[in-house]
Amino acid sequence: MGAGPAGIAAAVSAAKAGMAVTLVDAQPEPGGQIWRGQWDAPVYPAARSWFAALRQSGVRLQMSQRVVTAPAPGWLGVTGPAGAAQLGYDRLVLATGARDRFLPFPGWTLPGVCGAGGLQALEKGGLDVRGKRIVLGGSGPLLLAVATHLRRRGARVLAVAEQAPTASLPGLLPGLLRHPGLLLQGLSALGLPLRPDTWVTRAEGDGQLRIVHLQTPRGPVALEADLLGVGYGLVPDLELPGLLGCAATSDGVVVDEGQRTSVAGVFAAGEPTGIGGVDKALAEGRVAGLWAAGREAEARLLGAEVRKGRAWAAALASTFALRPELRRIATPDTLLCRCEDVSVGDLQSFASGREARLHGRCGMGRCQGRTCGPATEFLFGWRPGGPRQPLAPTTFADLVGLLSPPEPP
Ligand SMILES: Cc1cc2nc3c(=O)[nH]c(=O)nc-3n(C[C@H](O)[C@H](O)[C@H](O)COP(=O)(O)OP(=O)(O)OC[C@H]3O[C@@H](n4cnc5c(N)ncnc54)[C@H](O)[C@@H]3O)c2cc1C
Structure with missing residues (x-):
C-alpha cells in the first residue's frame, strides 16, 4: 500500500521471493513524493533502477486507487475512477509516506501561499514557476530539495528561511557523509540563499501574496514575492495504520526488526515509521517485503542499512527541532x-x-x-484524534459497499 520508494522496494522484494503482490496508490503512477512524475523518464539513478525492477517484477499495479476503509481484518476498501472495490490480503505493507507540517501565521490563507512540498507537487503537476519570485520557509532538508527543484525549473528563489539555529546545522555532516545520495542532493543546493535562524512571521497581499515578512537574526525583513512555500518538516501519514489499530507514538508506527506492526500480518515501512528520507524508506521497504515473504534471514542482512536510516532520522529530528517562538507567530x-x-x-x-x-x-x-x-x-500539545472512515471524501453509494462486510470468497 503506497507506491513511493518504500512501497516499491517492499513490492519488488516480496515478488522476487515468489509472492503474488498488488501495489495500490492514489497517484496515477508509482514514485511517491520524491520520484513523482518520473515513471516514464526517471531523473534520479535510484528511481531508474527501482522502476526497472518494478516493471520486471510481475507486481500488479493498481494506480489511482485510494484506500478509504478497512471494513474487516484482511480487507481494504478502495475508490478510484473505475468505482469502488474491496481488496483482500494475507500480508499488508503500509508505506503511506508523509506530508508537510504546516503551522499557521497571519496571511497563510492568501492565494500564492502553500506547503513547501505542496508547491513542488504543484510544479510537478504543471504549475509554471519560470521567473517567479519564491520564498521558502519552515524547517528541514525538504526546503532545500524544493528550492533546488524550483531553481532548476527557472524560479527565482529569494530566500530559504530555516528556523533551525546556524549552530545546529553542522551536526548533520557525519550523517551526510554516510549517505552519498543525500550529500549529492546537499551539494546541488549550494548557492541557494539559505537563511538559518529565520522564520516567516506574516504574508501580506490584497487577494494575492505580495510581501513575505521574515524574522531574521538581524531583525525583521520584508521580501516582495509571487509564491511562498512553508513546511515545518514532515509528519508521518498515520491514518491507515491508525484505522487498522497499529500501535504508534508521535514519531510514527511502532515496528520490530522485521517491520512488523502490532497487528498480525501488517507491516510498515518508510516515513510512517519515522521521517528519515529515501534511503531509510528503501531499506525498510526491502526488509518488510522480504519478511512478509518469509525470507527473515535475508531481511536480517539489511539490519545495518535500516539502522543507518534510523540514525539519520534521529539526527534530522534533533537538528530541526521546532523553536518555541513559532508558537507565538x-x-x-x-x-x-x-x-x-x-x-x-x-x-x-x-x-x-x-x-x-x-x-x-x-x-x-x-x-x-x-x-x-x-x-x-x-x-x-493536543494529540490528534483517531482516524475516521472513510479516510477521504467518498460518495454515499460507494461508502455503503465499502463498509459492508466482505463477501466470502
Ligand atoms: C510533498 C513532499 C515532497 C517531497 N519531496 C522530496 C524531494 O524532492 N526530495 C527528497 O529527498 N524527499 C522529498 N520528500 C520526502 C520523501 O517523501 C521521502 O524521502 C521518501 O519519498 C519517502 O518514501 P515513502 O515511500 O516512505 O513515502 P512516499 O514517497 O510519500 O509514498 C507514499 C505513497 O503512499 C500513497 N498513499 C498514502 N495514503 C494512501 C491511501 N490512503 N491510498 C492510496 N495511496 C496512498 C501516496 O499517494 C504516496 O504515493 C517529499 C515529501 C513530501 C511530503
Whole structure:
C-alpha cells in the first residue's frame, strides 16, 4: 500500500521471493513524493533502477486507487475512477509516506501561499514557476530539495528561511557523509540563499501574496514575492495504520526488526515509521517485503542499512527541532482550521483536541484534520484524534459497499 520508494522496494522484494503482490496508490503512477512524475523518464539513478525492477517484477499495479476503509481484518476498501472495490490480503505493507507540517501565521490563507512540498507537487503537476519570485520557509532538508527543484525549473528563489539555529546545522555532516545520495542532493543546493535562524512571521497581499515578512537574526525583513512555500518538516501519514489499530507514538508506527506492526500480518515501512528520507524508506521497504515473504534471514542482512536510516532520522529530528517562538507567530484571529473557519482564538477555551472537535468543529471538515491536527499538536500539545472512515471524501453509494462486510470468497 503506497507506491513511493518504500512501497516499491517492499513490492519488488516480496515478488522476487515468489509472492503474488498488488501495489495500490492514489497517484496515477508509482514514485511517491520524491520520484513523482518520473515513471516514464526517471531523473534520479535510484528511481531508474527501482522502476526497472518494478516493471520486471510481475507486481500488479493498481494506480489511482485510494484506500478509504478497512471494513474487516484482511480487507481494504478502495475508490478510484473505475468505482469502488474491496481488496483482500494475507500480508499488508503500509508505506503511506508523509506530508508537510504546516503551522499557521497571519496571511497563510492568501492565494500564492502553500506547503513547501505542496508547491513542488504543484510544479510537478504543471504549475509554471519560470521567473517567479519564491520564498521558502519552515524547517528541514525538504526546503532545500524544493528550492533546488524550483531553481532548476527557472524560479527565482529569494530566500530559504530555516528556523533551525546556524549552530545546529553542522551536526548533520557525519550523517551526510554516510549517505552519498543525500550529500549529492546537499551539494546541488549550494548557492541557494539559505537563511538559518529565520522564520516567516506574516504574508501580506490584497487577494494575492505580495510581501513575505521574515524574522531574521538581524531583525525583521520584508521580501516582495509571487509564491511562498512553508513546511515545518514532515509528519508521518498515520491514518491507515491508525484505522487498522497499529500501535504508534508521535514519531510514527511502532515496528520490530522485521517491520512488523502490532497487528498480525501488517507491516510498515518508510516515513510512517519515522521521517528519515529515501534511503531509510528503501531499506525498510526491502526488509518488510522480504519478511512478509518469509525470507527473515535475508531481511536480517539489511539490519545495518535500516539502522543507518534510523540514525539519520534521529539526527534530522534533533537538528530541526521546532523553536518555541513559532508558537507565538499566529495571532488570535489567525485561521487555524481552514475547512471549518476556526481561528486560533476560537480554540483557546478548549482543553483538548477532542473538545475542540466536538464543540469547535476544528478538524471536522474536508481535510479531516490533516493540516490543522499537527498544528494544534504543536501549538496546544493536543494529540490528534483517531482516524475516521472513510479516510477521504467518498460518495454515499460507494461508502455503503465499502463498509459492508466482505463477501466470502
Ligand atoms: C510533498 C513532499 C515532497 C517531497 N519531496 C522530496 C524531494 O524532492 N526530495 C527528497 O529527498 N524527499 C522529498 N520528500 C520526502 C520523501 O517523501 C521521502 O524521502 C521518501 O519519498 C519517502 O518514501 P515513502 O515511500 O516512505 O513515502 P512516499 O514517497 O510519500 O509514498 C507514499 C505513497 O503512499 C500513497 N498513499 C498514502 N495514503 C494512501 C491511501 N490512503 N491510498 C492510496 N495511496 C496512498 C501516496 O499517494 C504516496 O504515493 C517529499 C515529501 C513530501 C511530503
